[in-house]
Amino acid sequence: MSWLLRHLFGRLPIGWLQLTHNRSRFAAALAGVAFANVLVFVQLGIMNSMAAATLRPYEFFQADVMISAGDANALNEGGNVARQWLLQAMADPDVTDGMGLFVANVPWDRVEKDISLTTFGIDPAKPGFLAPAIADDARLLSVQHATILDRLARGLARDEAAAIRPQTPLGFEAQGRRLTAYATFAGGGGFGGDGYMLVSDQTFLSLFPARSSGAPDHILLAVRPGADIEQVIGRLTTLISDQSLRIRSYADAAQEDLRYQQTRRPTGIIFGFGVLIGVLVGLIIVYQVLSTDVADHLREYATFKAMGYGQGFFLGIVLEEALVLGVMGFVPGLIVGTGILTLMGAITTLPLAMTPFMAISVLLGTLVFSALSGAIATRRLAAADPADLF
Amino acid sequence: MEDENIIEVEGLNHCFGSGEAGKQVLFDISLTLRRGSFTVLMGPSGSGKTTVLTLIGCLRGVQDGSVRLLGHELNGAAEARLVALRRRLGFIFQAHNLHESLTALQNVIMGLQVHPGIADTVAQQAAAHALGLVGLADRTHYLPANLSGGQKQRVAVVRALVGNPALVLADEPTAALDKDSAAEVVDLLKRMGRARGMTTLLVTHDSRILDRADRILTLEDGRIVGSEERG
Known part of the structure; x- marks a missing residue:
């Protein structure tokens, strides 16, 4: 990982070295990100299963037009x-x-x-x-x-x-x-x-x-x-x-049913909020980890500032940490999330499963919210005044 | 010669705070530092030594008077200019301020990496070589927590000097060291500085250092009250 980050950022992987310096805290941070991922996976899984379950009975029939009340x-x-x-x-x-x-x-x-x-x-x-x-x-x-x-x-x-x-x-x-x-x-x-x-x-x-x-x-x-x-x-x-009467194509009827379930029925709205809460939890966890890390290293950052390192360098360190947390927290989150969805699917017979689309979406989402958290956390860097070192 | 002066300070005044709560800490400071000189700035606590150091080191904005560093006027200079100038300086702090997560080698590399265009392998070799020069070849992969106080300060000196700065600013670098370590660090600073043609401004209370100085400036109550040339 150190080699990869060194080549990715073209400098010492300071973010990685800082994170891994305190291994127990690093493990706790990864567990936090993984937990947020699991939350999102489960909620997304349930949302997807609701969509699949809504559309499932339409698959029993073949028609072009449906007339309903x-x-x-x-x-x-x-x-x-x-x-x-x-x-x-x-x-x-x-x-x-x-x-x-x-x-x-x-x-x-x-x-x-x-x-x-x-x-x-x-x-x-x-x-x-x-x-x-x-x-x-x-x-x-x-x-x-x-x-x-x-x-x-x-x-x-x-x-x-x-x-x-x-x-x-x-x-x-x-x-x-x-x-x-x-x-x-x-x-x-x-x-x-x-x-x-x-x-x-x-x-x-x-x-x-x-x-x-x-x-x-x-x-x-x-x-x-x-x-x-x-x-x-x-x-x-x-x-x-x-x-x-509602006269619609059969395909439109299925999609309108799905939209109704997702946006008008309490279950759809609740699951949607579940995903949002998962994202917020992840955002807060990553922000807290990065913010604490910045605060813990203010003196070192101030030293680097005195040496002539610019704001972009510090932003790079924090984003590097966000990237590490996002990717490394995602892997256990994916494994646990898949396990939970499989277990829930077996128990409920709902079409609950991890899909490649879900995995990629959550990975990208994790990277985005990690980067966002990192960007917010860099505000604390302003407190690193090199003049205070003397 | 004018261009032999690394630093030219003229009529420098500085206040902390403003209005009635403001307190002036420097009064009409004027000084010059010749290229390659080793100058010690002495004075009691609160005399303004550190403020002078931070102003010359582009860490504070110049409020009144003129500070010319390496031919550039600092009064009114843009932040980007100050950051660029800081890359040409070497800082040594009372507390070594090494990054706890980085090894000795990596801390020294940070002194090189601030200069764009230095290849990774070159930086590694230069940093290892520099640590070898100060007797730390067998400690390159040690974290600061596993080094003695003297070793840490030697790493800090190497970090400050490895990028060949034009000016080294050192603030009480021996304050936390025993007699032998202090002498070792100052000798190292002077030896490496001389070998590389660097100018050094060292703030200290430590009278053990005085006999190594080319020049001693004494500051009291924000005013320069003494300037003694040596050797």
């Missing part, structure tokens, strides 16, 4: 949409198919742990609206009270889920009905439920007798390949007289 900010929020608008939309020459999508949470009282499954009611005769990995099993849902179960759902034993086949289905009680899972798909726990379940629209209506087949939660539309989706949406907006 005006207050439907998320897949499982808001009012219903009259089925008549599906029929109306089909009148557009570019709309090739449509399907009503029902959504509700189904509690599953299990011996070990009660879980809640976000359940989608679909038309099994329209597998084209399902992701390829699920579409092949859609026909199984034609059987009354048949389900396709999320094998990654929280509270569902992995070996139990792995055994589910059409030949060896899993029967269970939920919502006062006897349901049978004939197949599984990969979903995963989210913030709104422990996992997912697909049923036919008829099964869905039997689970929720108060719901009407004429009022699904959303309408999914497929348009002719090559058609301009925005133009189709424009025509549908004219065609459908209920102006309170």
